[in-house]
Amino acid sequence: MKQSNIVRITADIMFPFIMIFGAYVVLHGHLTPGGGFQGGAVMASGVVLLLIAHCDKDIKTLIPTQILKNVETFGLLLFGLSALAAVILGSGFFTNWLVNTGLLFGTPVEYGPNPGYLNTGGVIPVMNIAVGLEVLAALSVIAVIMFRSTEPDCGGEEQ
Amino acid sequence: MIEVLQIIILIGLLLTAILAVLQTDLLHAAVTLGAFSFLLALEFYILQAPDVAIAEAGIGAALTTAIFIFAIRAVGRKEVTS
């Protein structure tokens, strides 16, 4: 079923804004409500919007599935490796080894309200980004594969 | 004031849930379930759980509806009553 021009153009306009909002939720996960899973779900809903609006085109060129699978593997590996790095540095698994060190994401934080500094949180933003990439790629791959395996005749009339 | 809003949202939740069961057009039922998830996300936000609200809006209102639409596209839109 071919979508109308209104649906397609609106989806094209909305897609970058949805992706930017999802990236904001992921990157500010340690400061504002949200986190890796929520931001990844928002970004995946943007991909699904593109998928529904452009069902008459070639999906394989529009959304490259193989790149998404690689991104998912990369996200899970980054999550596990950032946890294993604590073991290498001599403490327990999943220890927050970047906090209060002054390095990347390592600015110390006082107790109480603050305006929200992005360079805090230790290993939490790294894990946010890893889980965000993984959730984005996983839900997109699930949607794309279900879409491609259930198409009757794209462009034909449904009965 | 917030109690009135909560009562309206809870009545809307009941209405959309019953409507989703009673529809015979499956596409209408899927969209009604999307509205149910959206109202549920609003209720989570009022109860001061914005994390859960974002997750519910992303998963329930967008992705689940899309996957239902894919399934309906494959199996046909009308419910077969034997």
Added chain:
Amino acid sequence: MNRKNGITVCIIAIIAVVLIYAQSGISFGDPVYQDMDQYFLLNGQVQTGGNNICTDVVFDFRAFDTLGEATVLFTAVMGVIVIFRRLMKGEEYEAE
């Protein structure tokens, strides 16, 4: 109403009474055991450096649960690919 429906209605009524009785004894927003969440609220911001205590708990104090969740999502994708591989039309399914 036959016998089976009567039994069903009785079970539903008993469950409803038990649920309402259990709900009436708990005050909303005032949990009984508060040691752990008070610890998180007082020390979480300094120890993990993040303002959002939810994310601090999910990604630092309870990070093993998040690892399990990520693994579940990965397994779900693998299952979907395996199940739907034969249904994809015009799709070569060589090993990737």
